[in-house]
Amino acid sequence: MAELLDGVAVRAWVGGFALAFRAASAELDELDRQSGDGDFGSNLLRAIDRVEGELEDAPGAAPVEVFATLSKAFMHAGGTSGPLFGVWFREFARASAEAGGLDREGLARAVSGGLAAVVGLGHAQPGDKTMVDAIAPAADALARAATAPRELSADLSDAAAAARAGADATTDLIARRGRASYVGEVSRGVRDPGADAVAMFFEAGSRTLPHERPDQ
Numbered sequence: 001m002a003e004l005l006d007g008v009a010v011r012a013w014v015g016g017f018a019l020a021f022r023a024a025s026a027e028l029d030e031l032d033r034q035s036g037d038g039d040f041g042s043n044l045l046r047a048i049d050r051v052e053g054e055l056e057d058a059p060g061a062a063p064v065e066v067f068a069t070l071s072k073a074f075m076h077a078g079g080t081s082g083p084l085f086g087v088w089f090r091e092f093a094r095a096s097a098e099a100g101g102l103d104r105e106g107l108a109r110a111v112s113g114g115l116a117a118v119v120g121l122g123h124a125q126p127g128d129k130t131m132v133d134a135i136a137p138a139a140d141a142l143a144r145a146a147t148a149p150r151e152l153s154a155d156l157s158d159a160a161a162a163a164r165a166g167a168d169a170t171t172d173l174i175a176r177r178g179r180a181s182y183v184g185e186v187s188r189g190v191r192d193p194g195a196d197a198v199a200m201f202f203e204a205g206s207r208t209l210p211h212e213r214p215d216q
Contacts, residue, residue, distance in 0.1 A: 003152045004101035009209055010063040011055060014070055016204035018048045021197065031193040035175060040081060040193040047077040047085075063101050067093035081194055084122050084131060088114035088198075104152045108142040111159065115139050129175040131194035137162035138202060153209050160202035167195035 005013075021028075021044070028041030050073040055061060061069070071093055075086030091114035095106035102110070115135045124130040141162035145155045170192040 004099065004103045005063060005152065005209070006101055007060065007062045007066060010066045010096070010102060011061065012208040013205040014051065014055070014066055016208035017201045018052050020200045020204050021045070021048050024196075024200065028193040028196060031191055031196065034190045036193075039079070040197075043079045044074065044077050044081060044085070044197070047073040047082065050076070063096035064093050067096055080122075081131075084118050084194070085197070087117040087121055088131075088135070090114075091117055102152075104146070104150075104155055107152060107155060107159075108139075108146055111135065111139045111142055124176075127173060127176075129170045129173040129192050129195075131192070131198050133170050133173070133192065134163040134166040134195035134198035137166040138198070153206070156202065156209065157206045160199070160206040163195075163199040163202045167191060167199040170195050 021041075025041030025045045025048075028044075029038055032038050032040035051070055054069050054073070055066065058065065058069075067089055071086050071089035073086075074082050074089060076082070077086075092102070092110040094113070095110035096102050099106045115132065118132060118135060119125065122130065122132075124132045126133055126136045138159040141158040142155055145158055168191065171189060173192075174188050175192070
């Protein structure tokens with residue numbers, strides 16, 4: 001049977017992301033302050049608080065439940081970014097529900113479906129200096145990896161590297177969507193906090209998931 005991430009592995013991934021986001025929330029606010037409202041990190045920290053609380057009360061949650069909790073928490077965070085992250089994480093829940101966990105095919109489907117959902121809701125495209133600039137290269141990396149026999153952890157590592165490169169590349173872009181687009185040239189030289197958070201999510205998965213897992 002194909003490698004499948006169970007509830008324990010997915011909880012470790014989401015928990016690692018929550019810890020990383022909490023630690024970086026002030027930096028994310030500062031990035032947002034330079035080209036937006038300055039509340040990106042602190043606003044979405046409410047979603048992180050909710051996720052951690054709900055997962056603590058559900059230690060045996062299945063992968064679909066963990067990702068659904070993540071999605072709902074961000075959907076209720078408010079602001080512009082909350083719903084965008086919410087619809088993105090919703091695709092991870094859907095992919096996990098279909099397979100009973102998260103496998104390689106499900107991961108690729110979740111990221112590509114999430115990209116479509118975010119673009120559909122926010123209308124941003126790659127190069128607009130948004131979270132899309134980290135999601136799109138991750139989706140491309142997973143699509144390229146799909147034809148090779150390998151472990152899911154290797155796919156996730158490639159997605160994390162691609163997302164980080166995409167997030168870093170937003171530094172040189174001028175924002176064309178969102179609040180940052182109002183300041184024009186001032187947004188150049190500032191990394192997009194949404195793209196940064198996406199990269200953090202993939203990096204948390206690559207960091208917390210074991211590199212070798214037996215088939216289940």
